[in-house]
Amino acid sequence: MNVKNKIYNLVILKSKIKKEKTDMKDSDDLIYDLGLGSLSLVELIVDIECEFDIEIDEDDIEQIYKFGDLVNYVTEKVNFR
Amino acid sequence: MLIKKGNIMNKIEKVLKTQAKLGYWPGFTMAMYPSQFAYDPINVDFEKIWSDRNEVNLYYHIPFCKKICPYCGFFTIAQSDKDYIIKYVDKINEQMKVYSGYFHNKGLIKSICFGGGTPNYAPLEAYYRIFNTLNTINIDLDDKLEPSMEISPELVDEEYILGLNKVGIKRISLGVQSLDLDLRKTINRDNNYNLLQLVEVMRKYDMNINIDVINGIVGQTPKLFMKTLERLMEFKPETISIYPLAGKESSILKKDNNTMTNKEKYDLFRVLHDYLLEEGYYCESNVKFVLKNQTSTHQQKIYEYQGIDTLGLGCAARSYNYHTHYSVEERFNPTMRKSLLDEYISKDFRNLKYYGIHMNEQERKCRFAIYGIFIGCVDMNKYFKQFKSSFKTDFAVHVEAILNLGYVRETQNNELIITKEGRVYTDLICTQFWSDKVKELYKNTDKTGVK
Structure with a gap:
């Protein structure tokens, strides 16, 4: 399973708005379009860190608003691990 | 268990x-x-749930205010009609009389607290009536009782404090919030009083003092917050309570x-914690510091942590009974407050609509853990005695986590004692x-x- 699919599965577990994989857009806002709150966002970060064995920097998280940003960030981290 | 490389x-x-x-x-x-978000509409069998309870805290909710502060999320109402307030208080007394017939073996009142609202917006007559009722019904008052009242400093004078002293109030909790004049304006608080003069009056009548301060006001910097604390050291209140402005997740x-x-x-928090410890306080919880070598504190909370039930009296007061937690409160719909109050005054309290939660063993265990952490000590022997199971088994992963992170340390007496970092992150740990x-x-x- 590629990074994007894995992240989709993790996001959908936490989000209030259950979008089909084909409906999920890179431009979807994690909060406004996918219904993640602060608590579920923290849980998502923990899940992603565990799944991909990476550390997400606290400063970086403030720059990640969209689903696509998250996929790109994690892909980069995984590739440079 | 989650396995992380290394x-x-x-x-x-x-x-x-x-x-x-x-x-x-x-x-x-x-x-x-x-917390209240876990409440649902429920039926409460008042007689049954109180009939095996003996020691009780009393919380009186006096919801009236001169004006509503923008940061306040409590059940309050701007109400200046003193007759209405007295009617409300008479209803509270009726309610208390009924409850006093339910307690096991004549109830023993461990603490009394008046909160609001602005309790000092009610006329002194209200408190004469309340204490007169308490002194004539079939209950005992604990020897160590320190009746406590939340007071808005902008609305109190010496005559009122003397009156409170006469009825038996021994501890005043002053809602100062901040001493910075500009910040006070942003939270709609008047600057019409001299705190030191007010303290002098309260000391004259042997009142113990708590000061409430808020962090997180718009425009408040850590430096401004510490300035307020430093000014409080001029008279060293017995307790200082520090609350976050927003009660919401941020x-x-x-x-x-x-x-x-x-x-x-x-x-x-790290800075103010060290500062207050140097000034002779100890950290009772992450929101309360208590001056050493004296006994005044917020008794209700301490006793709640020890497992004593709280009976809430008045409209929207919450009761924390061993079997059931409940309230008539519908705080998130402020437009309903006046009608709820009218209903409270006109009906028997047993016929009102209640929200709450019936407590089961699992929730009691969680409550034990959370209150232990909040107060700084989880007594695992006491837990075993109460639940006939091991705290470390029931909360194995939790205990391992907070020990590894240095948020608690274990003592030879089978206690988990919270550390300073544990105090910093108490809210996170408790969730x-x-x-x-x-x-x-x-x-x-x-x-x-x-x-």
């Missing part, structure tokens, strides 16, 4: 570490457990440049001890409590 870290430890790293704060949800992503971030608040049911309910609220 070391083993359980999921709770990982979550707590990440929450601290990102500056997450769940909201001020720890003052009671389960975002980790968005930052308002005029308010402290959660990380700044966590750092501020990890919520039951699965309460966690799920929290996720399904919009963090103002609405499901």
